[in-house]
Amino acid sequence: MNFENKKATRQSYGEALVELGKENKNVVVLDADLAGATKTNMFLKEFPDRFFDIGIAEQDMIATAAGLSTCGKIPFASTFAVFATGRVYDQIRNSICYPNLNVKICATHCGISVGEDGATHQMLEDINLMRGLPNMTVISPADDTEAKWAVRKASEINGPVYIRFGRASTPIIYDENTKFELGKGIQFGEGTVATIFATGIMVAEALKAKEELEKENINIRVVDIHTIKPIDKELIIKCAKETDKLISIEEHSIIGGLGTAISEVLTDNYPKKLIRLGMKDCFGKSGSASELLKYFELTSNKIIDVVKEELN
Amino acid sequence: MLDSLELKNLQEKAKSIRRNIVEMVYSAVSGHPGGSLSIADVLTVLYFHEMNINVNNPKDENRDRLVLSKGHCSPALYSVLAEKGFFPKEDLNTFRKINSYLQGHPDMKKIPGVDMTSGSLGQGLSVANGMAIAGKLDNKDYRVYCIMGDGEIEEGQIWEAAMTSSKYKLDNLCAIVDNNNLQIDGKIEDVMSPYPINKKFESFGFNVIEIDGHNFEEIINAFEKSKNVKEKPTVIIAKTTKGKGVSYMENQAGWHGKAPNEEEYKLALEELK
Numbered sequence: 001m002n003f004e005n006k007k008a009t010r011q012s013y014g015e016a017l018v019e020l021g022k023e024n025k026n027v028v029v030l031d032a033d034l035a036g037a038t039k040t041n042m043f044l045k046e047f048p049d050r051f052f053d054i055g056i057a058e059q060d061m062i063a064t065a066a067g068l069s070t071c072g073k074i075p076f077a078s079t080f081a082v083f084a085t086g087r088v089y090d091q092i093r094n095s096i097c098y099p100n101l102n103v104k105i106c107a108t109h110c111g112i113s114v115g116e117d118g119a120t121h122q123m124l125e126d127i128n129l130m131r132g133l134p135n136m137t138v139i140s141p142a143d144d145t146e147a148k149w150a151v152r153k154a155s156e157i158n159g160p161v162y163i164r165f166g167r168a169s170t171p172i173i174y175d176e177n178t179k180f181e182l183g184k185g186i187q188f189g190e191g192t193v194a195t196i197f198a199t200g201i202m203v204a205e206a207l208k209a210k211e212e213l214e215k216e217n218i219n220i221r222v223v224d225i226h227t228i229k230p231i232d233k234e235l236i237i238k239c240a241k242e243t244d245k246l247i248s249i250e251e252h253s254i255i256g257g258l259g260t261a262i263s264e265v266l267t268d269n270y271p272k273k274l275i276r277l278g279m280k281d282c283f284g285k286s287g288s289a290s291e292l293l294k295y296f297e298l299t300s301n302k303i304i305d306v307v308k309e310e311l312n
Numbered sequence: 313m314l315d316s317l318e319l320k321n322l323q324e325k326a327k328s329i330r331r332n333i334v335e336m337v338y339s340a341v342s343g344h345p346g347g348s349l350s351i352a353d354v355l356t357v358l359y360f361h362e363m364n365i366n367v368n369n370p371k372d373e374n375r376d377r378l379v380l381s382k383g384h385c386s387p388a389l390y391s392v393l394a395e396k397g398f399f400p401k402e403d404l405n406t407f408r409k410i411n412s413y414l415q416g417h418p419d420m421k422k423i424p425g426v427d428m429t430s431g432s433l434g435q436g437l438s439v440a441n442g443m444a445i446a447g448k449l450d451n452k453d454y455r456v457y458c459i460m461g462d463g464e465i466e467e468g469q470i471w472e473a474a475m476t477s478s479k480y481k482l483d484n485l486c487a488i489v490d491n492n493n494l495q496i497d498g499k500i501e502d503v504m505s506p507y508p509i510n511k512k513f514e515s516f517g518f519n520v521i522e523i524d525g526h527n528f529e530e531i532i533n534a535f536e537k538s539k540n541v542k543e544k545p546t547v548i549i550a551k552t553t554k555g556k557g558v559s560y561m562e563n564q565a566g567w568h569g570k571a572p573n574e575e576e577y578k579l580a581l582e583e584l585k
Contacts, residue, residue: 028449049449052480054472055475055476057472057475057476059438059469059472060441060469060473060475060476063442064438064439064441064442064445066435066438066442067428067438067440067443067446068443068445068446070427070439070442071373071446073442073449090432091438091469093432094430094435095429095432095435095439098429099421100421
């Protein structure tokens with residue numbers, strides 16, 4: 001696989017929104033003074049009448065979106081993940097999820113790869129927060145193609161959806177004809193040594209690890225869990241049965257994220273050890289995205305090391 | 313102008329709504345009578361005089377909408393909706409009970425006539441803004457009403473929302489502050505004063521109307537005036553009495569969220585005959 005062709009999923013989000021806006025006049029977009037960074041300014045440029053900059057007032061943005069949705073609009077509300085989830089948890093819980101309203105919360109700047117802004121802006125608990133809410137669908141796309149699918153899919157779901165986008169440019173994995181299905185993971189390879197369950201930008205790292213390990217005749221498989229909720233129970237159980245070792249990796253806390261979601265499926269259906277890689281119950285810090293990913297061991301090299309350790 | 317017959321009808325309706333409120337809270341052995349009684353007259357005027365709603369089609373897209381941002385005053389809203397015919401009045405006695413659709417706080421997915429789920433304070437004005445913006449986008453002439461408590465406006469989000477109402481010139485929005493001057497822990501000026509409420513909203517770009525929230529003529533005139541203001545949202549600050557109509561509840565913070573015992577219940581019904 002060629003890992004050189006890159007794009008940030010926030011850019012994919014901006015492009016997908018413009019396409020949706022052309023097709024459906026009920027699509028409206030809200031932002032909280034970060035339209036340049038979240039890329040919603042692309043929608044603003046095309047459809048200024050359907051774009052609402054609510055200013056630095058995330059709570060108001062989320063509840064305004066709720067009101068719009070009760071009148072048939074399909075609001076996409078965006079800001080950085082740290083503000084789009086933690087700061088407005090109560091608004092999402094009580095004014096969107098409980099009444100099951102048709103609001104899409106599209107958060108950019110997820111995870112440690114936010115980089116230099118440091119811990120206050122690196123959201124590592126958003127999957128945990130959003131996944132715990134009844135009625136919420138949670139999607140964590142791995143690349144440009146998947147991100148665009150996620151935006152379109154979200155517009156087709158009648159209910160709240162949370163999508164997690166990244167700031168940094170990351171490899172494009174899927175070609176544009178790839179068929180995605182909500183709640184269905186994507187399996188790469190049939191290796192039986194280990195399954196690496198990955199989400200978001202960790203999918204590319206897992207695929208790199210898979211290629212490297214193949215050179216040493218160690219055959220693993222990678223599963224892209226793009227939909228964290230509802231999670232693909234069937235595929236998780238299948239991989240647990242077919243492979244010796246199970247590893248999860250996410251650019252998120254190991255508490256409450258992908259690893260936890262997989263553990264829940266295993267506990268209920270096929271108890272088996274899962275090694276959870278991710279942020280180990282800690283905050284991030286400043287640095288470049290690539291330095292931070294190395295520092296916190298969210299890399300293909302770490303996956304390779306863990307697989308080899310497990311083999312010994 | 314209000315003719316005397318209509319005035320009498322509204323007064324009778326409000327009294328009946330107050331009786332329902334007391335019965336519901338007594339029967340549920342919980343709930344919020346104080347703020348429900350203070351807003352009962354405004355809600356009566358809204359649903360029996362002002363709002364364009366269709367009982368046979370509660371989700372009519374052209375209807376006026378109401379967000380009860382102070383959602384704990386659900387007994388008042390449910391009573392009005394039942395009196396209006398959205399659901400049977402007998403059901404009011406199931407309020408807050410295990411198999412009832414009449415949830416402790418308003419639930420738009422379960423209760424006919426409820427336009428927005430509420431309960432967590434401070435969020436309703438934002439929601440109402442969203443509804444009003446949608447109305448503008450779709451060139452519809454419905455109006456959106458949002459009822460807030462005077463204690464509720466201590467929530468910062470209300471003021472975020474006030475900026476939004478003003479920025480988008482939401483003249484199809486009419487907010488109401490139920491200014492009964494009491495919150496759970498005491499007088500609002502002692503707990504965390506939002507005063508001067510009028511000047512605050514004025515400086516946020518609102519058309520401010522101050523009325524006696526128990527005077528039907530003043531309530532009706534205020535809604536009338538709000539419709540003539542263009543390019544600006546309106547807020548009606550309704551001076552009210554918490555617990556209005558039940559002597560021992562009036563102006564008592566202790567009756568914010570408490571049910572009467574049997575003796576108190578009988579006395580309340582006697583007073584509301």
